[in-house]
Amino acid sequence: MREDRLVSPTLEDVARAAGVSRATVSRVINGIRNVDPEIQETVRQAVAAVGYVPNRAARSLVTGKTGSIALVVSGAGHFFARVFTDPFFGRVVSGISGHLRPLGVHLVLMLAEAADARAQVIDYLRQGHVDGAILVSTHAEDPLPAQLVESGPPVVLFARPAQPLRISYVDVAHSAGARLAADHLIARGCERVATISGPLDVPASLERLSGFREAMARHGHAYIPSVEGNFTQESGEQAMERLLADHPGIDGLFAGNDLMAQGALLVAQSHGLRVPHDLAVVGFDDSSAALACRPPLTTVRHPVEDMSAEMSRLLLAHIEDPDRRVTSVIFEPDLVIRQSA
């Protein structure tokens, strides 16, 4: 009993206990080729009896596979605050592991905020610790995607990369989402609508902004004032101050994400505006901020879980066939109507 702890049993031990060869035990465990059902049973009992657990290192040494994939969350600056504040990541993890767990594939979460962490992640991936990686990058200039494409296992991206890259990715139709927001504000009767965009070097921000402008133009609104934020609540507050100063009469607002919407909402209220009565606010993402707001935010929601599951599907396909051509899958967002608009 005491020795079981120190030296865990090997295939050899199981084989001896079952009175068969190592190869047969291996076959039973991996379910390959025909093995007499009776012997299978004997082996299984022996496995249980000696408390055998396959040694992953030995296995992957010969197979070249590890049976686990990494979820790499990369970004700069306000990184931890982002990951651990934004339930978006929770939905990503949930979607991925929901798809992976039944397949017996392990998910390893890696965080790469600073440059040295990034180097470590690359090391980790190159050393063959995982068979592939799903990369969620929160920053436009993040060099990680490019570095990974160059050397390393198969990678799938969340969201279209800022620079064109030979890499599969999954994204949402941002402009369609923005259009939902625009149509809703118009339907509510808003006349003077403004927008707070995300950083314009991020493709998603750009698409949301241009999609919103386009949809508004279709409704006859040629000019939509906009201020650029950086996806934080604080930047939303500052942007709203600017908007209220420059365009005092606005009665509708579309923010590039919920956090900025929340900031804007707080500022609007501190200026005595009632939401949604005086100002209708629509966010994007359906993050926890949307629910934390008073009133709760009307917002555009991506099917993050579905998107994440699709990412794992794509990644597994790439692992299976390294020469598979890269693809992109785009999902349609929904509008979640709450009280802010």
Next chain:
Amino acid sequence: MREDRLVSPTLEDVARAAGVSRATVSRVINGIRNVDPEIQETVRQAVAAVGYVPNRAARSLVTGKTGSIALVVSGAGHFFARVFTDPFFGRVVSGISGHLRPLGVHLVLMLAEAADARAQVIDYLRQGHVDGAILVSTHAEDPLPAQLVESGPPVVLFARPAQPLRISYVDVAHSAGARLAADHLIARGCERVATISGPLDVPASLERLSGFREAMARHGHAYIPSVEGNFTQESGEQAMERLLADHPGIDGLFAGNDLMAQGALLVAQSHGLRVPHDLAVVGFDDSSAALACRPPLTTVRHPVEDMSAEMSRLLLAHIEDPDRRVTSVIFEPDLVIRQSA
């Protein structure tokens, strides 16, 4: 070049390129024993030339070490909401990886919410994928700590386990923190103080409650009304409704964590109470909720980063010496004074 991708170079290749033996290359890479500096240089150049990356599987097969440890976040129910909403986990990760990175040890994050996920985590740990684990459990009845102690690699816990267990852990002096809160409320001149506690099957909640009561008793307050919550904002709201109904005149509140404090604060405000003028509120944890509140929360802050670093230190010591006796390290909390009290 093309083949480098498919079959990555091995030690043998480096050895051939450098004109030395495999053993020598290994020695250079691992920095063991004396190797002629000139040869070292030659080997290093060969490594760079062929683009060699050590195969971790092969290495850990022989060494029995993997060079990575797991951070297992376990809990039931509102799990994802917790991890990805509570910046507390961000601070934990930050503290751990800050300590581990310079040592070249990889951190693998694992989430174990449901029972099947838990089984998978145990598998993962037993298969020797990591050398040890740091376990953060958010639930009192979580069976994972006990299961891991029984079979698996060294484990260190965040917070004292609900059931006594032969396992090292790191915790904060909860009662001392509660006392800081009590003293502060008294110093502000509060006369009728109440508290909202966390679930009482969690040791931390219990200690905070009894510590608070004890400190208040020391100030002559024999009776402190309290309502039990479950650490969620919603439970804080419900608890506050109860408190206001049963004890209309309270002017000071200590909540078992910030989320409940936030809920309580919102309810108090909706009842027309001004914070801190009519009601002073003190939270616990210094989570993001503390800052998101209006007014921002005065709260008790643990040195989470230091605690996390200490956990990694303990874990590495246990890995180094499996027979090391278990220890607990208790940290002192601070009071962060903001506007709510």
Next chain:
DNA sequence: GTACGGAGGGAGAGCGCTCTCCAATCCCGA
């Protein structure tokens, strides 16, 4: 009775690495 085929099991060669021996070399003092 012989030939043949398929199913079931074993033997053994590695996967890429570390690490223990052991051999070669060198420097020193006697």
Next chain:
DNA sequence: TCGGGATTGGAGAGCGCTCTCCCTCCGTAC
């Protein structure tokens, strides 16, 4: 000049597993 210790490099045995051969055995057809 030679012996002995220190230093440095190489040979080779595994770590635990998978997987390709190959052998045996049995049933079937001729």
